[in-house]
Amino acid sequence: MKQERGLKTALFFVVASALFIAGANMAYAFGGPDGERNMDxxxxxxxxxxxxSDTQRDQFKQIHEQGRGEGQAIHEAMQKNRDALxxxxxxxxxxxxxxxxxxxEKAELVKQMVVHRSEVRAEVHAMLxxxxxxxxxxMRMERKGKGMRSGDGPRGNGECRYR
Known part of the structure; x- marks a missing residue:
């Protein structure tokens, strides 16, 4: 019984930590003093x-301005959740x-953010x-190739020299 409770507590810590890290990464993507300017x-x-075209630029700007407002609301809810934790x-x-x-609650907020970003992306895609x-x-594939992801070592493709 005690061992089971300890495992549950440990599991909660792991889940909470993972969600905290995911939230911190999303906050970094959105925020910072230059976050909005960098997105622009x-x-x-x-x-x-x-x-x-000029029409497409106007549509693009409108989609992102509307999306920014909705995304900001989710982002603020994530901050409140993190503070509460x-x-x-x-x-x-x-x-x-x-x-x-x-x-x-955090899992639901992450889900909302993923769905929201996908909706914005679909709207932009539809106007192109x-x-x-x-x-x-x-461009997206090239951008993905530039960043180092977890597990990407000097050889790339997730290879690790310590294996």
Missing amino acids: RRAERMAEKLNL HKLDPSAKDYAKQVARLAN TPEQREKATQ
Whole structure:
């Protein structure tokens, strides 16, 4: 019984930590003092590279402004959730239950953010010509290749020299 409770508590810590890290990464992607300005610059570069018409630029801007408002609301809810998690008292009798509740809430917020970003991406995709869609896909693949992901060592492709 005690061992089972200990395992559940450990599981809650692992889930809470994973969700905290995911939230911190999303906060970093959105925030910082230059977060909004950097998003505007990226959007402008994308518009230039895709050679968007004036009408498409207006649509693009409208989609991102609307999306930014909705995304910001989710982001703020994530911050409140993170703050609540930090304020929990580990010695409280119902600590594991509180962590589980906040972890579930965080999972729902992450889900909302993923869905929201996908909806914005689909709206942008719908306004592009087939050639622009192809170019956007190519740009996204190139961008993915530039960053180092977890597990990417000097040889790339997830190879690790310590295996």
